[in-house]
Amino acid sequence: MNKLNSVCVYCGSNFNGDVQLRSAIKQLAETLVKQHIRLVYGGGSVGVMGVIADDVLQSGGLVTGVIPQFLMDKEVGHKGVTEMIITENMHQRKQKMADLSDGFIILPGGFGTLEEFFEVLTWLQLGLHNKPIGVLNVNGFYDPLFAQMEMMVQSKFLKPANRDLVFNESDAEVLINKMDEFSAVPDEVWFRERNLT
Numbered sequence: 765m766n767k768l769n770s771v772c773v774y775c776g777s778n779f780n781g782d783v784q785l786r787s788a789i790k791q792l793a794e795t796l797v798k799q800h801i802r803l804v805y806g807g808g809s810v811g812v813m814g815v816i817a818d819d820v821l822q823s824g825g826l827v828t829g830v831i832p833q834f835l836m837d838k839e840v841g842h843k844g845v846t847e848m849i850i851t852e853n854m855h856q857r858k859q860k861m862a863d864l865s866d867g868f869i870i871l872p873g874g875f876g877t878l879e880e881f882f883e884v885l886t887w888l889q890l891g892l893h894n895k896p897i898g899v900l901n902v903n904g905f906y907d908p909l910f911a912q913m914e915m916m917v918q919s920k921f922l923k924p925a926n927r928d929l930v931f932n933e934s935d936a937e938v939l940i941n942k943m944d945e946f947s948a949v950p951d952e953v954w955f956r957e958r959n960l961t
Contacts, residue, residue: 768896768944770802770828772865774880775812776873777840785872786815788902792869792936793819799940804864806857807831807849809842812871817842830861858883867896867943872905888948889926896946898931898939906932 773792779785793816796803803820806813807829817827827845832853835841841848851857862868862884870881887893899906910932916922929948933939 768799768801768866768940770804770865771796771867771869771940771943772804772861772884773816773869773871774873774877775805775816775871776877777806777808777811777813778874779811779815782903784903785812785905788900788934788936789816789871790819792816792871792900793823793825795936795940796820797823797825801940802826802828802846804828804830804861806861807842807845808835808840810840812873814842816871817845821845828864830857830864832857862887862893865895867898867946869939869943870897870899870906872902878909885930888929891948894948896931896943896948897929898933898943900936900939901932901934903934 789812797820803816803825805817805827808814808831809817817829820827821844828847828849829842829845830849830851831841832851836850849860851860858880868881868884870877881897881899884893884895885897888895888897901907913922913927917924917927931939931942933942
């Protein structure tokens, strides 16, 4: 159990203008700043990425962006962040974001957001890190994803203990507080036996 000093936020490079999502992003930004937690994110100036970065900066918080060179070349990199780290490729970007962070929060997004979420979740299940992972489930956006996880448990492809490694909250402050108290206990029985009951 460690106090979070930096949190990696995975989120969309698009923003649909949803009022509830906008409010949730603002609450998350204010919570991060109030608790002196640095935002680590994908370095973009567009979409939900740009909104969360702007909100944290406007509230006086610290923001580290991590972006591959090819996206900087497309001029989607944020020009006002506290620190910008440029990587050669996407793999280095994801590794750097994970290395810099004490935990991970997932906001609404698309394929990239889900890919990042499941990668760090798989790493946690494998014991490659012991950092908390939280989904900020705005207006039920991720309810179908959690239903799919439950289906994986029922079908015996996923241990209940590993499904429960993820926090599912709709309130940013509640989520951060739970993540602060996280202690990872992945079930590694599957290494030794294939019975998932």
